[in-house]
Amino acid sequence: MTAAALLREAPRQPAFERAALVTLFTVFLYADRWTSRLADVLPLPVVIGGTLAVIAAAIAFRCQRRPAFWLALAGAMFAALLGTWWTTDDHVFLIAYWVLALGLAALEEDPAAALARHARLLLGLVFLFAALWKLLSWSYVSGGMFHYQLLVDPRFARLTQLTGAVSAADLAANFAHVDALRREALPGATLTSAPIVGTLAAILTWATLAIEGSLAALFLLPERTVPAWVRDGVFLSFLVGTYLLAPVLLFGVLLVAMGIAQARPRAATAYLVALVWVYLMAVFFSASFAR
Amino acid sequence: MTRLWRWLPAIVLCAVVLVQRVHVYGRTLTPWMGAGFSMFTTTDDPFARHLRCTALAADGSELFRSARPTRTLSAAMLHLPTPSRLAPIAAELAGTRCDAPPDIAREVRRVRVDVWSLDFRAADATVLPRLVAGVERDVP
Numbered sequence: 001m002t003a004a005a006l007l008r009e010a011p012r013q014p015a016f017e018r019a020a021l022v023t024l025f026t027v028f029l030y031a032d033r034w035t036s037r038l039a040d041v042l043p044l045p046v047v048i049g050g051t052l053a054v055i056a057a058a059i060a061f062r063c064q065r066r067p068a069f070w071l072a073l074a075g076a077m078f079a080a081l082l083g084t085w086w087t088t089d090d091h092v093f094l095i096a097y098w099v100l101a102l103g104l105a106a107l108e109e110d111p112a113a114a115l116a117r118h119a120r121l122l123l124g125l126v127f128l129f130a131a132l133w134k135l136l137s138w139s140y141v142s143g144g145m146f147h148y149q150l151l152v153d154p155r156f157a158r159l160t161q162l163t164g165a166v167s168a169a170d171l172a173a174n175f176a177h178v179d180a181l182r183r184e185a186l187p188g189a190t191l192t193s194a195p196i197v198g199t200l201a202a203i204l205t206w207a208t209l210a211i212e213g214s215l216a217a218l219f220l221l222p223e224r225t226v227p228a229w230v231r232d233g234v235f236l237s238f239l240v241g242t243y244l245l246a247p248v249l250l251f252g253v254l255l256v257a258m259g260i261a262q263a264r265p266r267a268a269t270a271y272l273v274a275l276v277w278v279y280l281m282a283v284f285f286s287a288s289f290a291r
Numbered sequence: 292m293t294r295l296w297r298w299l300p301a302i303v304l305c306a307v308v309l310v311q312r313v314h315v316y317g318r319t320l321t322p323w324m325g326a327g328f329s330m331f332t333t334t335d336d337p338f339a340r341h342l343r344c345t346a347l348a349a350d351g352s353e354l355f356r357s358a359r360p361t362r363t364l365s366a367a368m369l370h371l372p373t374p375s376r377l378a379p380i381a382a383e384l385a386g387t388r389c390d391a392p393p394d395i396a397r398e399v400r401r402v403r404v405d406v407w408s409l410d411f412r413a414a415d416a417t418v419l420p421r422l423v424a425g426v427e428r429d430v431p
Contacts, residue, residue, distance in 0.1 A: 087370050093307060100300045121298075125305065137333050139333040146331075181418060
């Protein structure tokens with residue numbers, strides 16, 4: 001790998017360009033962790049203006065097509081992860097793997113095809129491991145994990161509330177019981193539940209396992225053996241369903257970037273709609289939890 | 292470009308997953324962290340992790356138990372509680388005798404500092420604490 005190859009500009013390909021620009025947006029969201037700290041010491045307009053200037057400069061210099069840009073970014077991300085890996089969420093690692101994949105793909109003769117291969121492989125592995133660890137966990141397969149989340153996690157408790165079986169006051173009390181258990185070293189706490197919550201937990205448990213297992217197979221099987229519309233359809237359904245319940249903005253936008261990289265050109269619009277969906281759900285949830 | 296470079300992101304992902312599983316199964320890491328892609332597999336999430344301090348008498352019997360709000364702790368200590376990470380807070384809590392009331396504090400000879408998680412028993416919707424790791428230290 002020569003310096004000239006690293007610094008060259010990959011040929012313009014719409015599929016690669018779309019994925020690279022959505023990834024830049026993801027990196028911009030990720031950078032919010034530092035910009036919010038900068039905002040403590042610098043005036044907010046300066047921080048916002050500076051961040052936008054960096055992104056604009058990156059696009060103006062066509063950094064999104066340059067291997068050196070992505071590889072340097074990946075290097076910085078891995079360096080940042082080294083000292084804090086055990087306190088870091090999965091999707092932050094996935095950004096680093098994906099940025100590395102962009103850099104390596106930009107070095108290839110056909111960057112779009114190379115990036116599509118990286119996307120399918122990384123997404124397939126993510127869903128394979130996600131499904132495998134769930135299948136091996138008794139807490140998960142017994143339905144206990146989702147049953148617990150439906151009673152104490154505000155995101156899932158909304159679903160419980162829709163059943164009408166457990167009131168909002170009881171759900172708030174459940175959360176208070178668990179919080180007290182942690183804060184006051186209590187021996188245990190019994191939560192308010194209802195039989196339908198167990199049924200709902202069982203549905204969520206097996207539906208999640210089914211869709212994650214399916215996505216692992218769809219992305220890891222040889223490309224020609226699975227019609228692209230099936231892969232995109234199932235993945236888009238996953239994005240819409242998951243982010244209706246648990247909208248983690250950064251993870252959602254990253255999955256859209258990876259999805260768009262491997263999608264047929266006709267499906268690209270659907271992924272951009274999914275990007276808007278993920279963003280709106282995150283804003284909606286963030287506003288509703290702030291109330 | 293060699294074949295190895297083409298597989299590099301996937302190889303790194305698998306290697307990190309392997310490291311994460313070793314730490315989950317053998318070293319008390321919460322499955323929700325560290326890039327094993329095992330969020331939502333158990334109730335042992337970062338929110339469930341908490342610290343408890345137990346004040347012990349000379350004969351080892353429990354005199355007092357208190358919990359420390361997690362905001363006073365580092366996430367690193369709760370997510371992957373190793374003896375070396377727990378040692379400084381054990382030293383701090385030995386000094387305060389787990390914040391026991393003065394009449395009990397006089398009897399305290401040793402403190403135990405444990406990180407606990409939460410298990411859920413669906414049959415009766417009960418949340419139960421589960422010990423993850425801990426260290427003991429004599430009071431000064």
